[in-house]
Amino acid sequence: xxxxxxxxATLSVSPGERATLSCRASQSLSGNLAWYQQKxxxxxxxxxxxASARATGIPARFSGSGFETEFTLTISSLQSxxxxxxxxxxxxxxPPLTFGGGTKVEIK
Amino acid sequence: xxxxxxxGGGEVQPxxxxxxxxxxxxxxxxSFAMHWVRQAPGNRPEWVAAIWDDGTNxxxxxxVKGRFTIYRDNSQNSLYLQMNxxxxxDTAVYYCATTFTGxxxxxxxxxxxxxxxxx
Numbered sequence: 431x432x433x434x435x436x437x438x439a440t441l442s443v444s445p446g447e448r449a450t451l452s453c454r455a456s457q458s459l460s461g462n463l464a465w466y467q468q469k470x471x472x473x474x475x476x477x478x479x480x481a482s483a484r485a486t487g488i489p490a491r492f493s494g495s496g497f498e499t500e501f502t503l504t505i506s507s508l509q510s511x512x513x514x515x516x517x518x519x520x521x522x523x524x525p526p527l528t529f530g531g532g533t534k535v536e537i538k
Numbered sequence: 539x540x541x542x543x544x545x546g547g548g549e550v551q552p553x554x555x556x557x558x559x560x561x562x563x564x565x566x567x568x569s570f571a572m573h574w575v576r577q578a579p580g581n582r583p584e585w586v587a588a589i590w591d592d593g594t595n596x597x598x599x600x601x602v603k604g605r606f607t608i609y610r611d612n613s614q615n616s617l618y619l620q621m622n623x624x625x626x627x628d629t630a631v632y633y634c635a636t637t638f639t640g641x642x643x644x645x646x647x648x649x650x651x652x653x654x655x656x657x
Contacts, residue, residue, distance in 0.1 A: 464643040473647035527585040
């Protein structure tokens with residue numbers, strides 16, 4: 431099973447600032463990584479797939495990068511609606527498909 | 539537009555059974571693999587099970603293998619999860635999810651249905 435580790439667990443950021451979230455895999459993913467945003471009471475929302483491809487309708491301030499085992503989600507200028515929990519998901523080698531533990535982005 | 543609507547959740551005692559349903563619309567259901575993903579309160583999402591588009595192949599997380607069964611009825615655009623021998627740690631919101639790309643991430647999700655296993 432591929433283990434996904436996200437850091438930090440909590441990120442305190444002011445609106446308008448940049449946020450950088452990390453996700454590390456226990457083995458190479460060959461770019462098969464997705465990022466999700468989740469708000470309370472809602473299903474996760476796909477932001478990024480294939481490590482860097484924005485999903486339909488996702489604003490350009492969200493960008494993904496990385497390869498092999500190290501991946502980054504960057505939110506270039508945080509808006510009020512971006513404060514949420516973010517998860518990464520590996521889909522390179524399964525079963526099982528595995529999620530990271532999440533990063534909560536909170537208002538500083 | 540794509541819609542996935544789950545139902546069947548509720549409170550059940552340990553050891554009992556429950557069947558979840560997911561009705562799909564807005565796409566050709568029989569052409570795509572489907573998944574169940576669950577999320578316990580305060581926890582990360584956990585992939586539970588997947589079924590191929592034609593229902594010929596299934597995969598399960600180790601935590602549910604032998605207790606849960608995923609199946610589908612393509613004539614009814616419906617996905618199911620039969621959950622037997624339920625345990626307290628099965629308590630979670632259960633989502634059905636899919637994608638249209640042939641890769642196994644989840645682009646479309648339902649709203650979820652809550653399963654609570656408690657005596």
